[in-house]
Amino acid sequence: xxxxxxxxxxxxxxxxxxxxxxxxxxxxxxxxxxxxxxxxxxxxxxxxxxxxxxxxxxxxxxxxxxxxxxxxxxxxxxxxxxxxxxxxxxxxxxxxxxxxxxxxxxxxxxxxxxxxxxxxxxxxxxxxxxxxxxxxxxxxxxxxxxxxxxxxxxxxxxxxxxxxxxxxxxxxxxxxxxxxxxxxxxxxxxxxxxxxxxxxxxxxxxxxxxxxxxxxxxxxxxxxxxxxxxxxxxxxxxxxxxxxxxxxxxxxxxxxxxxxxxxxxxxxxxxxxxxxxxxxxxxxxxxxxxxxxxxxxxxxxxxxxxxxxxxxxxxxxxxxxxxxxxxxxxxxxxxxxxxxxxxxxxxxxxxxxxxxxxxxxxxxxxxxxxxxxxxxxxxxxxxxxxxxxxxxxxxxxxxxxxxxxxxxxxxxxxxxxxxxxxxxxxxxxxxxxxxxxxxxxxxxxxxxxxxxxxxxxxxxxxxxxxxxxxxxxxxxxxxxxxxxxxxxxxxxxxxxxxxxxxxxxxxxxxxxxxxxxxxxxxxxxxxxxxxxxxxxxxxxxxxxxxxxxxxxxxxxxxxxxxxxxxxxxxxxxxxxxxxxxxxxxxxxxxxxxxxxxxxxxxxxxxxxxxxxxxxxxxxxxxxxxxxxxxxxxxxxx
Numbered sequence: 155x156x157x158x159x160x161x162x163x164x165x166x167x168x169x170x171x172x173x174x175x176x177x178x179x180x181x182x183x184x185x186x187x188x189x190x191x192x193x194x195x196x197x198x199x200x201x202x203x204x205x206x207x208x209x210x211x212x213x214x215x216x217x218x219x220x221x222x223x224x225x226x227x228x229x230x231x232x233x234x235x236x237x238x239x240x241x242x243x244x245x246x247x248x249x250x251x252x253x254x255x256x257x258x259x260x261x262x263x264x265x266x267x268x269x270x271x272x273x274x275x276x277x278x279x280x281x282x283x284x285x286x287x288x289x290x291x292x293x294x295x296x297x298x299x300x301x302x303x304x305x306x307x308x309x310x311x312x313x314x315x316x317x318x319x320x321x322x323x324x325x326x327x328x329x330x331x332x333x334x335x336x337x338x339x340x341x342x343x344x345x346x347x348x349x350x351x352x353x354x355x356x357x358x359x360x361x362x363x364x365x366x367x368x369x370x371x372x373x374x375x376x377x378x379x380x381x382x383x384x385x386x387x388x389x390x391x392x393x394x395x396x397x398x399x400x401x402x403x404x405x406x407x408x409x410x411x412x413x414x415x416x417x418x419x420x421x422x423x424x425x426x427x428x429x430x431x432x433x434x435x436x437x438x439x440x441x442x443x444x445x446x447x448x449x450x451x452x453x454x455x456x457x458x459x460x461x462x463x464x465x466x467x468x469x470x471x472x473x474x475x476x477x478x479x480x481x482x483x484x485x486x487x488x489x490x491x492x493x494x495x496x497x498x499x500x501x502x503x504x505x506x507x508x509x510x511x512x513x514x515x516x517x518x519x520x521x522x523x524x525x526x527x528x529x530x531x532x533x534x535x536x537x538x539x540x541x542x543x544x545x546x547x548x549x550x551x552x553x554x555x556x557x558x559x560x561x562x563x564x565x566x567x568x569x570x571x572x573x574x575x576x577x578x579x580x581x582x583x584x585x586x587x588x589x590x591x592x593x594x595x596x597x598x599x600x601x602x603x604x605x606x607x608x609x610x611x612x613x614x615x616x617x618x619x620x621x622x623x624x625x626x627x628x629x630x631x632x633x634x635x636x637x638x639x640x641x642x643x644x645x646x647x648x649x650x651x652x653x654x655x656x657x658x659x660x661x662x663x664x665x666x667x668x669x670x671x672x673x674x675x676x677x678x679x680x681x682x683x684x685x686x687x688x689x690x691x692x693x694x695x696x697x698x699x700x701x702x703x704x705x706x707x708x709x710x711x712x713x714x715x716x717x718x719x720x721x722x723x724x725x726x727x728x729x730x731x732x733x734x735x736x737x738x739x740x741x742x743x744x745x746x747x748x749x750x751x752x753x754x755x756x757x758x759x760x761x762x763x764x765x766x767x768x769x770x771x772x773x774x775x776x777x778x779x780x781x782x783x784x785x786x787x788x789x790x791x
Contacts, residue, residue, distance in 0.1 A: 157516050158353050158401070160435050160499050161409035167437045168412070173222075173327050180220040180370075183415040185330040186407040187337050189230050189365065190220040190414075193245070194307035195296060198321075200314050201278060203285030208299040221245075221310055221324040224333040226341065227403060231363035231376075243333060244283065244323065249305040251292060260284045266336045275315065276332030279323055282313045342403050351402035353409070358402035362395050365410040369417050372427040372505035377413075378406070379510065413503075423560070423587070426580040427505040428514075430587065434496040434521065441498060441524065442482065444594060447539055448474035448532050448556020455481040473658075474556035475536035482525045498524040500595060502588060515588055517595055524595075531594045532557040534649045537642035537658055538772060540634055553772075555658050558639040560590055565632070566608040566639035599650035605643045609761040612640035613709040615702050629696040641768050644761035656762075660769040667752040668759045671712045672766025673744050675701050678719050679767075680774050681737050685727035700724070709763065713756040 168183060175182035180190065198206040211219050223245045232240040241250035243259060250256055264284050267277035286292075296303045312321045320326050342359045351358045364378040380395025392398045416422060416431040416439070423430040423445045433439040442451045452474050502515035519527070535557040558566075564583055571579040592598040611618070618633040648654040661669070679701035700723040701708075708715040720741075728734045745753060 156518065157499065157501060157513060158405065158409045160497070160518065161412040162353055162405050164416075164433065164435050164439060165408035165412040167435065168415075168439060170437070173330060178219050179222045179324070181415070181418040182222060184222055184411045185334060186404065186411065187224055187226070187334045188222050188330065188411075189225050189367065190370075191223055191245075191308055192218050193221055193310040194304075195301065196310050196312055197292070197296070198312045198314070199282050199286050201282055201316055203282040205286065205289075205291070205295045206314070208296045208301060210301060222330070223310075223324060224330070224337075226337065227361045227363045227365075227406075230365055243337075244280065244329075245308070245310050247306050247308050248292060248296075248303070251287065251309060252290060257284070257287050260287065262340070263333070263336050266340060267332055270332075270335070273328070273332040273335070275318055275328045276326070278315055278317070279313050279326065279329060280332075282315075283311050283323075286311075338404075347396070349396070349400045351405055352399055353401055353405040356402070358404065360396060360400040361403040361406055364401070364406050365414075368410055368414050368511060369424075369427065369429050369503065369505070371424065371429075372511055373508055375427070375505040375507070375509055375511035377410070377503070377511045377513070413501075417503075425583050425587065426577075428502065428584040428587065429504075430500075430502045430515075430591070432498065432500045432524075434498050436496050441521075442485070442528065444500075444528055444531075445560040447559035447562065448478050448536065449539070449541065449554045450559055451528070451532070452477050452481055452556075455485055473536070474554045475532045476555075478532045478556065479529050482529055485525070496521040500524075500591070502591065504584060515591055519595070527595050527597070530597075535600075535642050535646040537638055537645055538768065539638050539642070540631070558642050560587065562635055562639045563590065563604075563608075563643070566611060566636045566643070567604050568607070569611060570632075600643060600646045602647065605640075605647045605761055608636065608640035608643050609764060612637045612764055614706050615698065616706075619698065630698075637764065637768060640761065641764050644765060647761070656765055658769070660773040663747075664766075665747050665749060666762055666766075667748060667755065668762035669766035670744055670747055670752075671708075671716070671759055672763035672768075673770040674716060674741060675705070675708055675763070676767045676770035676774070677737055677740050677744070678716075678724055679771060681724050681731065681734055682727045684734075684737075685730045688730060708759075710758045711756050712759050712763070713754055 165183070172183050172185050184190065193211060195208055195210050197208050200206055213219050224243045226240070226243070229240040229242045238250065238253065239255060241253060241256040241259065243263060246256065260280065261284060264277065264280050267273045267280060270277070292309070293303050293305075296307075311323050313323060314321050318326070318328075323329055345359050347360050348357060349360050350356070351360060362380055364376055366374040366376045368377060369375070378399075378401065380398065413431070416433055417424070417429045419431075421432075421440060421443055423443070430445070432441060432444055434441050442455055446454065498519045498521055500515070500517045500519070501513060503511055504514050505511045536555055537558075538553045539556055539558055539562070541552055541554065564586060567586060568579065568582060586604070589601060589604070593600055612633070615630070615633040615637075618630075618636060620629055620632060645656045645658075648656060660673075664670070679699045682699040682701065700719055704715055704719060704723075708719075728738070731737070
């Protein structure tokens with residue numbers, strides 16, 4: 155139960171931001187006793203309760219407005235069988251607002267506020283709504299505004315109060331506090347359900363009805379539920395749900411409101427019904443996102459204008475994995491005067507069914523541990539990566555040296571979904587994310603299945619060609635992403651299992667057969683692409699070279715495929731380059747590094763050939779840049 159306790163502590167630590175939001179309250183830390191809902195119609199009243207007008211929210215289907223409404227634990231957990239008996243205190247659907255039960259509840263709240271001087275403004279607002287409800291004219295009034303009335307429409311009241319500039323009742327802090335004071339004093343405190351709370355260890359009023367809709371993408375799924383007494387919930391061990399566990403109303407509210415808030419933040423890592431949140435248990439819960447690439451984390455940490463300028467002026471190939479180490483060290487040292495270290499919690503939740511949500515992963519770390527494990531991941535899983543193209547928010551075509559983001563790893567291992575809402579794909583993506591959580595934070599070795607899947611996909615570039623790309627740069631962008639990510643995973647695999655380090659830069663003395671064959675393939679690719687350039691083709695040619703086209707066959711039968719490429723496919727291009735003496739000498743130098751009999755072997759290659767291919771190809775690119783600069787300087791002189 156430590157996750158609930160930590161969420162309660164987080165809510166208490168962040169109580170100063172409760173209720174702070176913009177027009178849309180979807181990402182707001184809610185007050186206790188409140189929930190989010192989507193309004194269908196706004197009904198405007200004057201301070202006497204007279205109807206003024208009704209209007210619908212002006213939003214698109216993709217940009218829905220959510221508002222904060224007061225509720226009881228019973229009204230929030232109501233089901234279709236007995237829902238009519240549990241209306242919300244103030245805002246609700248039309249069919250609930252027309253019941254006597256709603257009016258009686260509102261009258262009881264109004265009587266309480268009337269004798270509480272500190273709730274004078276809330277009393278004026280609820281009095282106007284109550285007076286209007288006595289008319290029983292809601293459907294008629296909404297219809298008079300030429301709106302198609304439905305009894306399932308959710309109504310939110312706006313009241314023009316003389317003593318307040320805020321007329322939207324769901325945005326009034328005075329009303330939030332007034333409801334919570336009333337509910338805790340008159341309902342919760344008088345319930346005959348007192349016991350030890352498993353979270354706070356205090357003798358408190360417990361509840362068996364806990365909040366739902368913690369994750370908007372999981373519908374009404376609940377984390378704590380005991381309403382199924384006929385099938386499998388109790389299994390004969392307990393007679394009543396509270397015999398299994400007792401959680402006080404306030405502890406339940408704090409934990410669920412904090413988790414709902416964390417999931418709604420942009421830093422939450424969501425996929426379908428799965429949400430992964432990571433936060434520090436203190437008043438400043440935000441920490442570096444673990445799922446970003448190295449440059450994504452580095453840019454989040456370095457926020458000043460000066461740092462942004464430095465980043466913009468950085469040359470390509472900057473080692474962002476090394477920069478991560480420095481940035482996180484600085485991130486830590488900025489709080490060296492703190493009396494204690496922050497605790498960091500990492501939690502994954504998913505909806506097993508429409509009504510049930512489960513905690514699928516939970517770890518609690520010190521801040522030092524969290525940072526060290528992120529640094530370890532980014533230092534051991536680094537390779538050349540392309541900027542942009544996923545959630546990092548970085549654009550451009552330059553490279554950086556660092557770890558790929560989890561989104562890039564998903565692309566490399568699983569490819570793209572077949573359709574927009576591919577349930578089978580979403581399921582395996584969620585499993586992959588949890589595997590990666592174990593690798594990053596539990597120190598588990600990268601699964602071989604992930605490395606093989608990424609290597610196989612990188613070895614099949616034709617399947618990743620975007621023939622419908624608008625420009626030549628994007629034609630092979632997906633393959634470049636997958637290739638770079640596969641190299642990072644292969645490098646990580648050899649570090650985890652064999653404690654072998656592969657340099658990101660080209661290792662000209664490495665004698666691994668797989669690595670050397672990858673270098674040969676890169677030379678073949680260079681010969682053809684250079685010959686095309688000499689012919690006057692664009693520097694970026696969307697057509698694949700023969701080396702790229704035959705990459706799949708090359709990975710399975712390197713000796714046979716290389717001989718075919720060199721003697722048949724590359725020969726015309728060698729002639730166009732007047733013998734390509736320098737590149738042929740590169741081939742000769744590489745072949746001399748093979749161990750005896752290794753070159754003639756035709757057994758399949760493993761992922762190391764991708765490292766050799768990428769490193770050799772990158773070496774050619776860097777060499778061309780150096781020569782171009784040298785030529786430019788000579789011309790100027």
